[in-house]
Ligand code: KIV
């Protein structure tokens with residue numbers, strides 16, 4: 001499948017031709033590694049391939065595809081992404097042990113441009129409690145790990161986990177040794193989102209200027225958002241001389257997330273007057289990428305999220321609307337089209353045929369295989385029967401769901417619900433599990449409870465339900481409901497998403513989607529012990 005857009009990366013490259021190469025900032029996307037580590041954000045292999053394809057087409061310089069030793073699923077995902085990606089460097093993460101590095105090397109070897117990213121914690125608190133190693137042992141491990149990685153590729157990145165809470169002398173020695181052993185990128189993570197811009201600026205500047213060999217490598221930022229300063233810190237790092245930013249679509253990531261890719265790129269574009277740096281990323285693909293990542297990770301984007309939030313370009317108040325009518329510059333610092341936002345367009349109706357539907361999919365950036373297309377078309381017809389106005393957003397929600405569930409072992413195939421004032425809520429639900437139809441009927445405390453009880457009876461499991469959330473895809477009472485369901489089992493969280501004009505059907509779909517992911521997680525087995533931020 002491929003995603004297409006109005007602009008392409010060639011246009012961006014042409015626009016950038018006149019710019020100074022020393023001011024070029026490499027965009028390193030870690031949505032598929034750090035982003036996916038976010039509790040509940042697990043993606044299937046197919047989801048990851050779709051995201052990787054969009055990132056590649058968007059012009060992201062480096063795609064961190066996963067953490068190969070953490071599970072067989074992650075290993076396979078990195079191999080497949082490495083085979084698929086055409087332009088970007090494909091990177092696999094590893095800790096400092098040789099087994100980790102060898103596994104990462106095995107996975108990225110399929111890439112046209114492979115990179116190994118190896119890291120170790122350097123701060124006193126991590127050394128003492130996480131690694132039980134002293135500073136000298138950590139420094140030795142840095143040298144050994146970078147040399148080992150160089151056996152697989154000459155594109156090696158080394159990271160100091162929790163760098164911003166590390167004594168400067170230890171951090172300087174680690175960086176110096178990593179460079180000496182052949183690392184080509186040195187990453188300085190603010191792992192716990194503790195830094196402030198002035199401090200981060202000073203750290204990067206001194207490292208770059210004072211570490212021997214510091215002028216020969218690319219310095220990189222990797223900022224978490226615990227205090228809401230991830231983007232500001234990353235940009236401070238660039239002003240200090242960093243030329244790679246690690247970030248994620250929608251700012252997805254552990255805890256409060258990572259620096260948001262779309263915010264970084266737009267800040268550089270819009271404020272070129274004081275931030276004279278540039279990237280080769282095609283920003284017109286942001287809205288599409290944001291929706292895709294929200295759909296496959298089932299992490300909704302907050303309405304007022306900068307750049308890609310639903311309200312990011314909405315002008316509600318009278319005073320603002322009046323100003324906008326006179327001159328859009330009164331309240332708009334960037335054009336919605338520059339991030340790929342177009343007005344909600346009326347899409348297709350119930351009389352539209354296959355050709356029109358295929359054409360619309362192409363415009364929206366989808367190219368589906370035959371089976372997925374037929375299923376999506378059938379669901380579109382059902383939707384058009386129920387809903388007078390079918391918008392582009394409706395089609396996107398429908399297709400995203402179709403693609404995300406096409407390989408699921410459990411499928412929702414039937415549902416009827418009886419509920420209302422004075423009626424005991426009852427659900428009758430049918431699932432197809434590995435091709436076999438199973439049905440169950442039960443009452444519940446409400447219709448949703450009855451539906452979820454049916455699913456639990458058909459697929460027994462002990463998972464808790466920490467989140468059930470309903471929102472609308474478009475406006476109006478006939479809008480499709482979008483439901484998010486999060487399940488938690490033995491400390492593992494997964495999130496499922498379902499969309500339908502019937503909120504009960506959307507709820508059942510979301511629960512089934514989460515259950516499919518839970519089963520996939522069980523199959524993948526335990527993650528390697530010391531996962532990272
Ligand atoms: O936050 C962090 O320190 C990380 C490293 C593994 C780069 O994600």
Ligand code: ZN
Nearest residue numbers: 034191532533
């Ligand atoms: Zn991180």
